Amino acid sequence: MRNIEKDLEIREIKPTEYSFLNEMLYQAIFVADKKIVLPREIIEQPDLIKYIQDFGKTRDFCLVAEQYGKLLGAIWVRFIKGYGFVDNETPELSMAVLNGHRGNGIGKQLLTVMIDRLKDKQLKRVSLSVDRENFAYGFYRKHGFVDYLASEKSIIMTKKLIET
Template sequence: MEAHIDLRAATAADRRFIEDMAVEAFNWNPDRASLSREKVLSDPQLNKYVIDWPREGDSGVIAVGPGGESIGAAWLRFYTAENPGYGFVSEDVPELSIGVVAGWRGKGVGTALIRAVVATAGRVSLSVERANPARDLYLREGFRSLSSDKDADTMVRD
């Protein structure tokens, strides 16, 4: 069931919401102990996805529900070989991060966000745990596995 949503460009005013969506993304698995917002924002391996949002080169999209509330975000950020993200491919390929408020998952929000954020991006990468249901969404949206470790895939969309 697809809900009507609006999309708008992410701005510096969306920093806290993007941080919240990063926390949602890291806590996708209800069978695993949740990471607190404080843990995500204090861990250098996790906070690199949101620290100092927006930095030069960052871009993103916010999904807005019928009541005007922010319900999801997708954003792109570039990383360096010295400080890569989990889905790092190269310094000229941005990595996609996405989070959707729990009650809005499965309603087309993630699809709309992905399509909007990658429309002008060219090649995009991401990392996803294989057990994460979002992996199927990424495959439907044209991402392919480039490399894998024991639990996760680095995927790209050309």
């Protein structure tokens, strides 16, 4: 892993930046075969668009990584019935970092700050869904997420935030 990028700021997303989530959702889609390039319109599918559609509702929360005025990544949670749904009290987490900026510790910073913020909000746990073949699976395990429910290709993972 290279050093964390200099002058990187992790902050809450501004409403004028919500459109950045379109790119982040697209970047978050994992395809094992690197020769396959998905069309950008794929995020319009109902099972995907719900991760960003009408973002900014009461319980939506997003952090972005910004450097020199450019957004490089985002991490957000929503209470939706998505791929990582556990229950109505557990928000589902999504995260992506732009190509060319991965492997620099941005994801780690985003996740660390998000976990702290979710604890501050008194949430008990957070969930996500990740493909078994995705390098992110090991990343999330390293950061305290555990397998909750596995299917043939993907795994729902959870992280306890507050001891009950």
